[in-house]
Amino acid sequence: MKTVAYQKCINPRCGATFDVGQTLTGCSQCGDLLDIDYNWSNTAVPKSLREFQNRWQNRRFPLDFSGVWRFRDLLPFAADAMICTIGEGQTFLQNAVCLGNHIGMWPGQLWLQYEGMNPSGSFKDNGMTAAFTHARLVGARRVACASTGNTSASLALYASSNGFQGIVFIGSGKIAFGKLSQALDYGARTLQIDGDFDTCLMRVREVAKQLGLYLMNSVNPFRLEGQKSIMYRILESLSWESPDWIIVPGGNLGNCSAFGKAFSELKTLGLIKRIPRLAVINAEGANTLHQLYTAGLRWNAGVIDDARIGAYYAEMDGKGIHPYTVASAIEIGRPVNLKKALRALDVMDGVTCEVTDHEILEAKALIGRFGLGCEPASAATIAGLQRLLKSQIISRSERVACVLTGHGLKDPDATVYYHTGINTKLARTPAAEETWGLRANKPLRVADDLAAIVAAIGADDFDSAAVGGYVPTAADLPFVEY
Numbered sequence: 001m002k003t004v005a006y007q008k009c010i011n012p013r014c015g016a017t018f019d020v021g022q023t024l025t026g027c028s029q030c031g032d033l034l035d036i037d038y039n040w041s042n043t044a045v046p047k048s049l050r051e052f053q054n055r056w057q058n059r060r061f062p063l064d065f066s067g068v069w070r071f072r073d074l075l076p077f078a079a080d081a082m083i084c085t086i087g088e089g090q091t092f093l094q095n096a097v098c099l100g101n102h103i104g105m106w107p108g109q110l111w112l113q114y115e116g117m118n119p120s121g122s123f124k125d126n127g128m129t130a131a132f133t134h135a136r137l138v139g140a141r142r143v144a145c146a147s148t149g150n151t152s153a154s155l156a157l158y159a160s161s162n163g164f165q166g167i168v169f170i171g172s173g174k175i176a177f178g179k180l181s182q183a184l185d186y187g188a189r190t191l192q193i194d195g196d197f198d199t200c201l202m203r204v205r206e207v208a209k210q211l212g213l214y215l216m217n218s219v220n221p222f223r224l225e226g227q228k229s230i231m232y233r234i235l236e237s238l239s240w241e242s243p244d245w246i247i248v249p250g251g252n253l254g255n256c257s258a259f260g261k262a263f264s265e266l267k268t269l270g271l272i273k274r275i276p277r278l279a280v281i282n283a284e285g286a287n288t289l290h291q292l293y294t295a296g297l298r299w300n301a302g303v304i305d306d307a308r309i310g311a312y313y314a315e316m317d318g319k320g321i322h323p324y325t326v327a328s329a330i331e332i333g334r335p336v337n338l339k340k341a342l343r344a345l346d347v348m349d350g351v352t353c354e355v356t357d358h359e360i361l362e363a364k365a366l367i368g369r370f371g372l373g374c375e376p377a378s379a380a381t382i383a384g385l386q387r388l389l390k391s392q393i394i395s396r397s398e399r400v401a402c403v404l405t406g407h408g409l410k411d412p413d414a415t416v417y418y419h420t421g422i423n424t425k426l427a428r429t430p431a432a433e434e435t436w437g438l439r440a441n442k443p444l445r446v447a448d449d450l451a452a453i454v455a456a457i458g459a460d461d462f463d464s465a466a467v468g469g470y471v472p473t474a475a476d477l478p479f480v481e482y
């Protein structure tokens with residue numbers, strides 16, 4: 001039988017290849033990251049992306065229901081019988097007419113890909129279904145990860161529903177309770193380690209090696225194969241036309257790496273004409289990619305300046321700098337997929353951007369005001385878009401798709417802090433102080449007294465300007481023809 005899928009070192013000077021039946025989290029020759037690569041000529045790939053739409057007619061079949069495996073011809077590394085799916089990827093691209101209008105974009109040009117609708121409430125399920133499929137393929141029984149919360153929630157859910165034991169490492173005081181509660185409820189063995197995410201990831205890699213645990217972090221290349229499908233669904237919603245921009249928050253940089261790979265493959269296969277541009281948004285307090293990219297670090301055909309990366313980390317350690325951001329999901333100083341992210345930025349003619357915690361929370365409140373709940377890390381996309389519009393890197397007339405990576409109920413503390421100011425742990429800069437909580441919607445404390453309650457509600461003075469001064473009608477919604 002001809003080989004379709006294999007693992008391959010991303011370093012072109014090495015380029016070692018490995019069978020998909022091996023469990024690896026790095027190249028055993030040179031230690032670099034691995035990709036899953038395909039001999040496309042040995043497998044049947046639809047001639048047009050439109051062919052995927054027909055799968056939905058057959059959605060009683062679980063693989064055609066899944067928003068990941070509906071596209072299985074584009075990640076053909078496992079036999080159908082091996083696939084672990086729980087119906088992930090039923091997510092939608094919403095045309096954010098009012099929000100777009102509010103931030104000055106042309107009508108109908110802002111789109112939000114809401115990945116909070118996944119079974120565990122974040123985009124991670126797209127990758128977890130693929131990595132669990134590989135774990136089943138290699139006969140693993142125990143699976144582990146380090147996490148800022150969403151990977152662990154997703155791992156715990158897939159482990160409990162597919163007959164694996166889940167083990168998760170989380171940093172102390174670094175996880176939103178919505179996410180922690182999921183890992184506990186789904187029955188994962190949960191270890192709280194003294195340290196941040198970067199420490200946890202180093203540890204879990206060591207422990208996984210020693211105990212033979214299957215590692216589920218995004219150094220696992222199979223995770224990223226599943227995450228490519230987020231881009232397929234965006235294309236599908238736009239009638240298979242690429243938007244001008246994809247905007248995504250950057251943490252461990254797995255997601256943006258997967259997006260770059262998705263588009264590069266689609267172009268190679270002749271399934272798309274144009275690759276959109278990419279904007280990766282870092283939080284200011286966890287901005288390794290942005291700093292290195294701004295300083296000129298590039299993919300450079302795979303010949304990356306390792307010494308420069310090493311010096312950056314040495315300086316970070318020397319100065320005792322630890323990442324800090326209210327967007328705890330992306331509070332990461334040593335993103336493991338840095339090199340793949342550089343490749344994605346190269347393929348997608350990308351940019352990076354950093355935003356303050358203040359900007360993130362304001363953007364989150366704005367997204368909420370227009371009807372979508374997302375967690376702080378996801379709101380970094382809109383905060384980043386606002387900056388990129390201001391600096392005219394993105395134009396008001398361009399079509400932009402922002403990936404809202406996690407559900408608003410993942411981190412209710414951040415939301416309540418923003419609106420009430422109670423118990424806030426958030427860093428405030430003097431400049432931010434002036435406009436702090438621009439959209440704060442404080443609950444009113446009222447006595448249990450009819451007159452007082454009526455007075456507190458006040459007169460009917462609702463003004464549509466309060467929600468952006470723009471009331472959309474059905475006519476505003478573009479009709480997408482499939």
Ligand code: F0G
Binds near residue numbers: 252377
């Ligand atoms: N948004 C959310 C909601 C996340 O949970 C994460 C990562 C990211 C964005 C960043 O994605 O790592 O692919 O660049 N969360 C990981 C976790 C690190 O452990 O849950 P990335």
